[in-house]
Amino acid sequence: DAKTTQPPSMDCAEGRAANLPCNHSTISGNEYVYWYRQIHSQGPQYIIHGLKNNETNEMASLIITEDRKSSTLILPHATLRDTAVYYCIVRSANNAGNMLTFGGGTRLMVKP
């Protein structure tokens, strides 16, 4: 599976949009982009995933560039409860084991 690069930390003001970038320049055609987050001392929580098209759900939006080499997770109105480590993971659709390889993630701090 392709490796991802994320900034180690970011701050965001409460109520503002949080835009978390992820680079995956070696992504291949059959690899999906997944986002999970981990609130302190809890298990990771699935947020969203996509292949080519932009995706939106009740938690966030995922914007994938046309060349698929990078993506951005958008939390439209960040709250204090969104403070967490956000992991961008690229996983092959052919990954029969479905295992996820976690990188360092981005520690998002939402401030009042």
Next chain:
Amino acid sequence: GAVVSQHPSRVICKSGTSVKIECRSLDFQATTMFWYRQFPKQSLMLMATSNEGSKATYEQGVEKDKFLINHASLTLSTLTVTSAHPEDSSFYICSARAPDRPYEQYFGPGTRLTVT
């Protein structure tokens, strides 16, 4: 949504003893479960993959005789840390995959193990 539970949520044990951690899928049958370990301020590291009814597949560097994994049913996997030592103190997290949703993985809340 799919729910995965872990028990206990935290445990303290003495060096040399064994500890069992349970991972249960509450509202779905999990053909595959994964065990991760997370040290403070570090990311999750996959320890092993377990498939119901077969032996677990361990990642390189993980001692299979020390970390015993049993996935005897479609809703339960257990991780036993044998002869625990202080360096085994960590946050252990399981996740589960449902056969009808192969692209999603559901994580448990984690178990914090402290070995004194």
